[in-house]
Amino acid sequence: MTAGQNPRGEDHDAGFELYDLRVEVVGPTDRPIYCGARLGDYFELHGEMLKLPPGQGFSIFSLAALLPLLPAKQRVTDPYDWMSTDAEIACPDPNCPTRLRITRLGKRHFRRAEVTAVPLPDDDAT
Numbered sequence: 001m002t003a004g005q006n007p008r009g010e011d012h013d014a015g016f017e018l019y020d021l022r023v024e025v026v027g028p029t030d031r032p033i034y035c036g037a038r039l040g041d042y043f044e045l046h047g048e049m050l051k052l053p054p055g056q057g058f059s060i061f062s063l064a065a066l067l068p069l070l071p072a073k074q075r076v077t078d079p080y081d082w083m084s085t086d087a088e089i090a091c092p093d094p095n096c097p098t099r100l101r102i103t104r105l106g107k108r109h110f111r112r113a114e115v116t117a118v119p120l121p122d123d124d125a126t
Contacts, residue, residue, distance in 0.1 A: 015112050018074040020105040021045040023066060026088070027099040034096040035059040045070055047110060062100060065092040073102050 024042040025033070033039075036059050043058055044051045052058060066089055077084045091098035112120075 015110050017076070017107040017109050018047060019076075019107055021070060021073055022103045022105055023070075024101050024103070025098060026101045028097045031097045033098050034093060035062050035091055035098055037062065037098055044105070045074070046108060047115075061092055062098065065089055066100060066102070069102065073104065 022042055022044050025037040025039055027039070029039065036057065041056055041058065042053070043056075069083075069089065072083050087102050089100045089102065091100070
């Protein structure tokens with residue numbers, strides 16, 4: 001066992017990178033917004049932690065539309081993958097014209113040992 005490894009031989013510093021994300025209400029400017037949002041409202045996602053500015057809320061219905069996309073937007077994608085370029089999401093209410101923009105911020109490194117107790121599969125067992 002070398003320094004930096006646990007008894008299973010896994011590197012304590014081994015990990016991965018995810019983008020931090022910012023989701024912001026960007027429109028419309030000329031129509032009513034029904035989901036309680038205001039232009040400029042936002043939240044950030046750092047790993048699995050959703051961070052809202054003090055005193056600001058976010059509609060659970062808008063959040064429900066965004067949640068399936070956020071883990072994919074956090075990961076590095078091929079430049080030709082639509083997930084790399086498409087960033088605006090429509091409010092799920094068909095009567096609400098709100099648009100939400102997902103922006104990738106800087107990358108953050110996560111150590112595997114700090115985010116899961118599940119060991120990597122043993123290559124010899126497969």
